[in-house]
């Protein structure tokens with residue numbers, strides 16, 4: 001456990017996720033993405049679903065932070081909502097499992113406390129709390145999470161909605177908790193990743209700008225169309 005955290009300290013973790021219907025969907029493609037990230041110097045991969053975690057563990061070899069995005073009726077929690085989802089990720093070899101650690105209602109009346117104590121029945125497991133506010137991060141540390149990530153800032157209705165990374169939350173969390181704090185969410189370029197470390201992040205997770213080329217392509221296309229309609233194109 002300690003050794004893995006030491007390996008991640010000050011490093012880049014690349015999130016490799018694609019969804020059904022997208023051109024890059026498929027565990028073999030996500031494994032290729034993970035290997036490309038490894039070639040570039042990434043220290044770990046964040047991946048979605050037991051299939052992708054298993055494939056990346058086997059085909060890439062870097063440590064994997066597993067999540068399982070699932071929609072349940074009656075709950076807005078979608079990142080590893082239940083204990084059984086977390087168990088499925090550990091079962092295929094996830095080194096760390098990240099779960100939504102907001103205070104929102106979870107599926108089937110399960111509580112976050114119950115999820116954490118269920119995971120703790122087996123020793124040596126690392127749990128990451130994806131949070132959207134300082135209060136959620138402090139509560140997550142009290143519940144015994146091993147790491148806290150700013151993942152959900154901007155994605156709960158009550159957290160600041162911004163196109164930029166939430167450096168304020170990162171700084172406040174880093175000052176308030178003892179466990180490692182991960183900077184994640186909307187980091188756009190290498191300078192922002194470096195800034196996150198200076199602001200107190202233990203490690204940095206970057207996804208979209210590296211592994212979702214269709215989204216990044218869309219940003220370029222919209223900017224070009226904007227220039228065109230403003231009459232700046234020769």
Ligand SMILES: CC(=O)N[C@H](C=O)[C@@H](O)[C@H](O)[C@H](O)COP(=O)(O)O
Pocket residue numbers: 015017046067079151152155184185186187205206207208209
């Ligand atoms: C809010 C949510 O569901 N975040 C997800 C969590 O795994 C992913 O969709 C993000 O890509 C990931 O957090 C990395 O962030 P970014 O792609 O912005 O670098």
